[in-house]
Ligand SMILES: [Zn+2]
């Protein structure tokens with residue numbers, strides 16, 4: 562029998578396991594994973610958020626090795642994370658991303674990408690343009706999430722956007738919004754991370770010596786991944802401005818929300834986004850993504866890779882099955 566190697570999360574522990582090779586049903590394809598990215602959501606999942614057990618990982622690029630309908634075999638692909646049921650009340654209203662029975666790759670009810678192989682429904686799959694490398698394509702999921710911020714909340718190109726947080730997602734959102742034509746700046750806590758904005762000519766400021774004129778900002782994207790970020794975002798945004806909240810953490814956040822009423826601020830949440838525009842952006846722009854890759858580990862060293870990803874001084878850690 563064909564066995565595969567995978568990192569499985571169970572009983573608060575991530576372990577290398579031998580599993581049966583997954584088999585695609587008629588609507589799915591089998592993908593050999595070339596690279597997978599570790600994101601903060603994975604780290605939070607492994608701190609107990611969502612109560613997930615199984616194979617984590619939702620950022621990947623790979624090659625289709627089995628397509629029962631044969632169309633995609635041999636193609637280099639990325640895959641969208643959400644798997645709706647197409648049958649519930651919300652799906653019938655075409656609200657697929659909020660399906661009542663939603664499954665999500667490596668997050669909810671579905672084994673993910675920290676494995677040699679995975680299966681996904683055919684409609685989740687997108688071809689990677691030839692000029693986009695694997696080490697770029699593995700970022701498509703967070704880039705898509707950044708595209709969605711602009712799309713779903715109709716941000717105006719004339720409004721300045723401050724990104725609060727210089728972690729990997731913050732630096733990706735900055736790149737994406739800049740490529741979309743917005744004027745962006747990043748506020749962070751690590752000089753070494755803000756330095757990765759220079760190639761793109763995006764201004765980065767250290768929180769501890771923020772110039773006085775950085776205030777009353779029309780749009781603040783909160784992506785600190787910490788429990789204190791929301792309060793800070795609410796101080797930075799101008800009255801009637803928008804705070805877009807991207808932090809997903811397992812623990813609770815305490816914050817006084819009266820300023821929402823007083824300053825008539827819109828507090829908006831955002832999760833994930835469409836892959837086709839993200840792939841287009843990658844094809845047509847240099848995102849300098851190499852600057853965001855801290856390290857790449859074989860699957861066998863999964864726990865070590867996770868430790869590295871958890872360390873706040875590091876950026877994207879990749880796994881290579
Ligand atoms: Zn992610």
Ligand SMILES: [Zn+2]
Nearest residue numbers: 646649652660
């Ligand atoms: Zn549904």
